Amino acid sequence: MTGRVVWTVPVGASPSSVHELADALRRATDGSGPAVRPVAAAGPTASVPDTPVPDGVAVVVATSGSSGDAKHVLLTAEALRASASATERRLGGPGRWLLALPAEHVAGVQVVLRALLAGAAPVVQDLTGGFRPDGFASAATELPVRARRYTSLVPTQIARILDTGPGAPLDSLVSFDAVLVGGAALDPGLRRRAEDAGVSVVTTYGMSETCGGCVYDGVALDGVTVDIESPDPTGAGRIVLGGAVVAAGYIDPVDDNGAFDGGRFRTGDLGRLDGGRLTVLGRVDDMINTGGEKVAPAAVERALLGVPGVRAACVTGLDDAEWGQIVAALVVADGGADDDTLRSAVRSASGRAAVPRVLRRVERIPERGIGKPDRAAVARLLSGDGSDTLRTR
Template sequence: MPNARELQPLEVPPGTGALDVLPELRRALDGDGPALLPVPAGEPTAAAGLAGPLAPPEDDPADPTALVIATSGSTGAAKGVLLPASALRASAAATHRRLGGPGTWLLAMPAHHVAGVQVLVRALLAGTEPHAVDITGGFRPEGFTAAAGAALAAPGRHYTALVPTQLSRLLEAGGPALTALAGFDAVLLGGAATPPALLQRARAAGVRVTTTYGMSETSGGCVYDGVPLDIAEVRIDAEDDTGPILLAGPMRARGYRHRPDAAEFDGRWFRTGDLGRMRDDRLEVLGRADDVIISGGVNIAPLPVERVLTEQPGVRESCVLGVEDPEWGQVVVAAVVPDPAEPPRPEDLRAAVRERLGPAATPKRVEFLAELPLRGPGKPDRRGLAERFGGRST
């Protein structure tokens, strides 16, 4: 390509400052100017090695690459996800169709991640003025309440997007924060698996929660409450009912920066690396294939264990992982965030898992934490937790 378009870093401030990038984001969606590489403000080297001229397979004059989202996924290896303007637009339009039409959006998470930037994209395409929560000092219920008040004052429908940890904090705060949250026509919830108990609490409190499944490679969420958006296709690549999840549709990324032959992009399908199954025409995500624990020759998916744990009284959050063990190869361990007012007993948690999922899935060790360490947009830091457990079992 004689005049290759440039991929330029775009420093995105946190909170309300993220709204300052709207003009540049609009130009990128229109193909007018360079492609943009969103990075956290003050961290211009956060996506080192990704900026520069786009190679021919990475761009198309008829459908220019608008954004490149830097993501490490679950492997820790930096990747740049090439998102054409058409993919971002298709995703935003399909979201509005599913939710009941365009509306006013409230940004409550960092906009250099795909979930945050898509909030801004949806607002631009809806022609509405987005609002943002001040998260410069961290996400706080009072900050959400103030920003939500401004967003809810606009006419029409109202939407926001959260990760489970944010939803949990707003439910715990109650009062004005919960009232504001319940005022939205839809609250998209993604970034990490949502504990069923948290979902039940939210809906019982009048919050219109919609769980989402997707990733940077699919322009964000493309499966809502287990049902694909009208542009998305889901396939389970397995002879039986459980196996790798594949996704297809116009919201799919063009590929990875500097990786024209990435195996994840298989024809028109994207191989997610997640395991799932279909239940009553709904997708049930079982977690990352890389996270499967092999203990004594038995394969254990962490997510079903986490679901059992978070259904127990006194459990707010959990993260299950495997650590090395000389006898079993790996053993199951669990990090649990308890309710300080009514903490559960570890032996009761283990008994609940044993009854529902059997002995192999039962955690050999349960450790209580004040909060789970996180990385990215609300995902538990499994690597950090594994280091904390030190590879030992008890």
């Protein structure tokens, strides 16, 4: 087997750095340049095994590592083009893109490639000082007035823009024909706020191994298959994704562990199909077994987020000598959402076993990657001395 060279491209937060990456990605996908591995210029650069990648691979991208060590995913030019083309068709045709995400992650890479497919490099928000709503509004003014407008954001960015209230940032967000939201679950309350303000929200589900989002608002993109492996009596089981968007594998075969099978990717997520629409229930490994009953953290999070005043929530299981595991939750909430209300909402939605035995309020949920909760850090916070926790069901 012949192989391609991998060129590691440090990517900064400035527009000029992203445009250099865009040129490298263009050449990688048309075959005129080496495969590209984007990395954060300011962060540590994890080593990639000194082995060639298969012909056809255009991009090597690291997973977020939110549920373990990061893996390096092999994305072919064919898969990347299939993903970008399917997105373009679903959104209603070609348009201009604004990049407001770190370009070293798959979501950022895809914004760049979608823009190139549509015939123009993306407009890039300068993220040198972090994401700022006013910076988003300023960048949006560089987009042509009559062109269709697209962007991709994480829920935290949506919330920050909405929190600024009426003004240029919100007006800019409303001007987009589609705002793809991924990286973490978008809670229903935040989606309602955004849609009530006139934002054209499209939730996305996918991962680095599927060239990013491949299921939009619960419906698979053209050419993408969604199956539920070994569903239980409720229809819930492991989500398996297939189609041209699936990666060629990992750069280190030991990372595979059966994840890639016959052109399909066995995700680490639980889901349910209802009339062809996918509902993601949470990570397989995150399921909590408390007193012999299984609790899905995502279901508890949805119940908490449905309480007025709750702005964010993250649920995990903690080891417990009596129950095996107990349900524990970090909550970002305004003062009006008292503990009894939070417990009652969970009990009504998911049953007594799902009510958090440990409940802690924080100013923000720890994150890693682009808007993903850092569940290891959440577990550490929830395993504290319990002085400000509720431990009764």
